[in-house]
Amino acid sequence: MLDRVEAIVIRTVDYGETNKIITLYTKERGKIGVMARGAKKPRSQLSAVSQPFIYGSFVIYKGSGLGTLNQGDTISSFRKIREDLTLAAYAMYIAEMVDKLTEENQRYLWLFDWLYLSLEKMASGADPEVITRIFEMKMLDVAGISPQLDQCVCCGSTETPVAFSIRFGGFICRSCLHRDEHAFPCSSQTVRLLRLFYEMNLHRLGNISLKKETKQELKQIIRAYYDEYSGVTLKSRRFLDQLERMDLGPNIDT
Known part of the structure; x- marks a missing residue:
C-alpha cells in the first residue's frame, strides 16, 4: 500500500x-x-x-x-541550518528529543508544528538557544512529565515563587523553601519565562533576547528536570553544551 x-x-x-x-x-x-x-x-x-x-x-x-x-x-x-555547525547542533538536539520522547505511529497534537516552527525560526535568525529552551518546555507534555508551574507545588500558594524544586516537581514559595535545600533559586524573570515558554504559541513567537545569566538559569533547571524524570539520554547534548560554553556574545533580557 x-x-x-x-x-x-x-x-x-x-x-x-x-x-x-x-x-x-x-x-x-x-x-x-x-x-x-x-x-x-x-x-x-x-x-x-x-x-x-x-x-x-x-x-x-x-x-x-x-x-x-x-x-x-x-x-x-533548511539549508542554512545544515550549513551552520551551531544551528545544526541545536536542530539535532531537538530532533533527537522528538525521536526519544515519542512512540512510533502515535500522533502528538501540535508536535509537528512545534518542530517545523522551531527549525524555521532558527533558519530565520532567531536565537537557537532560546528556541531550544522553549522546545524543551513544550516537550514536557509529550513526555508526560509536566511540572507544577501555576502555584507552589508544596502548599498551593500563588505568590511569586522563589525556587524550582526538582525533588517535588515544580515551583516552591518562600515559606516552603526549607523543604528542599537543593532547589534551584529562581529570579522573577526566570519564573516568568518558564511559564511563558510552557504556554507559548510558537506561531506568535517574536524576537527574544536574554542575558547569559538568565539563559544559564533556565538551562540548569530544565536539564536537571529532564535528567530526573525523562529517563532518556541524548547523545547530541554533550556537543551542544560544548558549543554553548564557547558562545561569549553578550545579550540582554526583554
Missing part, C-alpha cells in the same frame, strides 16, 4: 553499503521509520530527501514490516 505523508527527517542511519534507514516525523502519523534504498548513492533520487532536517512530501510503501521510501519531494531543505 502506498501512502503519502508530509514529514521532517529527524534521524538517519546508514544501512549496508548503499541504503539508509530514516526516521520521519510526519504530520499525519507521528514518528515512522522507513528504508531508503540506494539513498547513499550520489545519483540516487532519494539522496537529497534523506538528509537530516529535510521537510518534504514522501511516498512510502507500507508492508508488514519497515516501510520503504519510494519518492520524496523537498518542501524546505
Whole structure:
C-alpha cells in the first residue's frame, strides 16, 4: 500500500553499503521509520530527501514490516541550518528529543508544528538557544512529565515563587523553601519565562533576547528536570553544551 505523508527527517542511519534507514516525523502519523534504498548513492533520487532536517512530501510503501521510501519531494531543505555547525547542533538536539520522547505511529497534537516552527525560526535568525529552551518546555507534555508551574507545588500558594524544586516537581514559595535545600533559586524573570515558554504559541513567537545569566538559569533547571524524570539520554547534548560554553556574545533580557 502506498501512502503519502508530509514529514521532517529527524534521524538517519546508514544501512549496508548503499541504503539508509530514516526516521520521519510526519504530520499525519507521528514518528515512522522507513528504508531508503540506494539513498547513499550520489545519483540516487532519494539522496537529497534523506538528509537530516529535510521537510518534504514522501511516498512510502507500507508492508508488514519497515516501510520503504519510494519518492520524496523537498518542501524546505533548511539549508542554512545544515550549513551552520551551531544551528545544526541545536536542530539535532531537538530532533533527537522528538525521536526519544515519542512512540512510533502515535500522533502528538501540535508536535509537528512545534518542530517545523522551531527549525524555521532558527533558519530565520532567531536565537537557537532560546528556541531550544522553549522546545524543551513544550516537550514536557509529550513526555508526560509536566511540572507544577501555576502555584507552589508544596502548599498551593500563588505568590511569586522563589525556587524550582526538582525533588517535588515544580515551583516552591518562600515559606516552603526549607523543604528542599537543593532547589534551584529562581529570579522573577526566570519564573516568568518558564511559564511563558510552557504556554507559548510558537506561531506568535517574536524576537527574544536574554542575558547569559538568565539563559544559564533556565538551562540548569530544565536539564536537571529532564535528567530526573525523562529517563532518556541524548547523545547530541554533550556537543551542544560544548558549543554553548564557547558562545561569549553578550545579550540582554526583554
